Amino acid sequence: MKLKSLMSRRVGLSLLGILLIAALAFVVMRSGPLAPTRVTVIEVTEGRLTPALFGIGTVEARRSYLIGPTTAGRVRKVAVDVGDAVKAGQLLAEMDPVDLDERLAALDASIARAGSAAAAVEAQRKDALAKRELAAINARRYVDLGEKNFISAGVVEGKLQEQTSADAAVSGADANLNAARQDLKRLAAERAGLLQQRDNVRLLAPSDGVVVSRDAEAGSTVVAGQAVLRLIEPASLWVKVRFDQGRSAGLAPGLQAQIVLRSNPGKPIAGKVSRVESISDSVTEERVAQVAFDSLPAGVSVGELAEVTLALPPPPSALLVPNASIRRRVDPSGMQAREQAAVWLLDGDSLRLAPVRLGQSGLDGRVQVLDGLKAGDRIVVYSEKELAEGGRIKVVDRLTARTP
Numbered sequence: 001m002k003l004k005s006l007m008s009r010r011v012g013l014s015l016l017g018i019l020l021i022a023a024l025a026f027v028v029m030r031s032g033p034l035a036p037t038r039v040t041v042i043e044v045t046e047g048r049l050t051p052a053l054f055g056i057g058t059v060e061a062r063r064s065y066l067i068g069p070t071t072a073g074r075v076r077k078v079a080v081d082v083g084d085a086v087k088a089g090q091l092l093a094e095m096d097p098v099d100l101d102e103r104l105a106a107l108d109a110s111i112a113r114a115g116s117a118a119a120a121v122e123a124q125r126k127d128a129l130a131k132r133e134l135a136a137i138n139a140r141r142y143v144d145l146g147e148k149n150f151i152s153a154g155v156v157e158g159k160l161q162e163q164t165s166a167d168a169a170v171s172g173a174d175a176n177l178n179a180a181r182q183d184l185k186r187l188a189a190e191r192a193g194l195l196q197q198r199d200n201v202r203l204l205a206p207s208d209g210v211v212v213s214r215d216a217e218a219g220s221t222v223v224a225g226q227a228v229l230r231l232i233e234p235a236s237l238w239v240k241v242r243f244d245q246g247r248s249a250g251l252a253p254g255l256q257a258q259i260v261l262r263s264n265p266g267k268p269i270a271g272k273v274s275r276v277e278s279i280s281d282s283v284t285e286e287r288v289a290q291v292a293f294d295s296l297p298a299g300v301s302v303g304e305l306a307e308v309t310l311a312l313p314p315p316p317s318a319l320l321v322p323n324a325s326i327r328r329r330v331d332p333s334g335m336q337a338r339e340q341a342a343v344w345l346l347d348g349d350s351l352r353l354a355p356v357r358l359g360q361s362g363l364d365g366r367v368q369v370l371d372g373l374k375a376g377d378r379i380v381v382y383s384e385k386e387l388a389e390g391g392r393i394k395v396v397d398r399l400t401a402r403t404p
Helices: 002-031 100-147 153-200
Strands: 037-043 045-047 052-061 064-067 073-078 091-095 202-204 209-214 229-232 237-244 256-261 269-276 286-293 305-311 318-322 327-331 338-347 350-355 357-361 366-371 378-383 393-395
Touching: 052 286, 091 229, 100 153, 237 269, 237 305, 256 286, 327 350
Parallel strands: 037 393
Antiparallel strands: 037 378, 045 318, 052 237, 052 305, 064 229, 073 091, 091 202, 209 229, 237 286, 256 269, 256 305, 269 286, 318 366, 327 338, 338 350, 338 378, 357 366
16 A cells, blocks of 8 residues: 555656646747747738938028128227128128228329329420421431532431431330339229228128128227128028938939928928039938028028928839838958848748848838849748747737736
8 A cells, every 4th residue: 555655646746747847848938038039020012112311401591691801900890780680782890991091192192293203204205206306307408408419428417316316215205104104003003902992891791681690899800801790691591401322312403302490390391402412421421412492481590400301203113121121231242241131031931031132212111122022922020039040930910028
């Protein structure tokens, strides 16, 4: 009896141990490290993508003006302040002319002296012309007398020399007169330049606009070309936007845009691509474009951030997959390692990482697959942890936290 009871107890304990081991194995295989990875799967379909291009930029002025003097000087007064609206030709600031008035007075005196000198040279020229005419008459008369042997050849030669000297005197007077006139022109040009400088001390608005910067105050000394004020034309505001180079295929002037200002995020504003810059940013790998407003909104400010979405031309029909299904792997086939797009493909009961070639992306979260898949393929979209080829998976409708 005791032996039979002992055997029964051993059998019961063995069965209990087997049940415990089976239960533990079940738990480990179901929720432990050996449990299959839960994934969500989608079937690849063909369709047409509505592509869009998204970028962030800042509001800038297409036409802005730096207002400053053409010569160094001291600011006498600034007549406007930041935010003031101004009209074309309005006085914005005025420079101290310093010694311009004294220089003009000295130049006027020099012009007067040069005019008197030119008049004197003119009188000398007239005298030389009269002497040359008289010498020519005498020379002709003495030549006639010499031909008739009434006077000697030496006397005739003397009169001809007097005519030559008179001609030289006229030429000298002409040269002096030209020099005097050139001197007058030079002084007149200097005077015109000083008058222009005097006009330039008044800094005027080149067009209607708004003052956005006041960079110098009365009493400040500025050099030639240094800005005292900055003026912009509010009607010329646009958004300078940066787009990812890899997604910028199709970016061109004329594309319709939706602009969302940070100050008014709930109200998109219609716009259009006005210009695409030909030089891209090689550091950030971005292309730059200017997007103009169809109608300038009220309250927009220079420097404000804006989100811009462009509607690109629709591409041909292609296979579409969610962006979330795309994985990145290092492609070892090239001379240099580079990233390549791939997806986890369910090939029967096995799982493998299939490389794909992508096309355009849409803002709805889908991307074109140009090569590597076919319609009807089943791919993994989300997984609860990293996958490996040949790993065990469990397809679920959605991922939720595991219950212990």
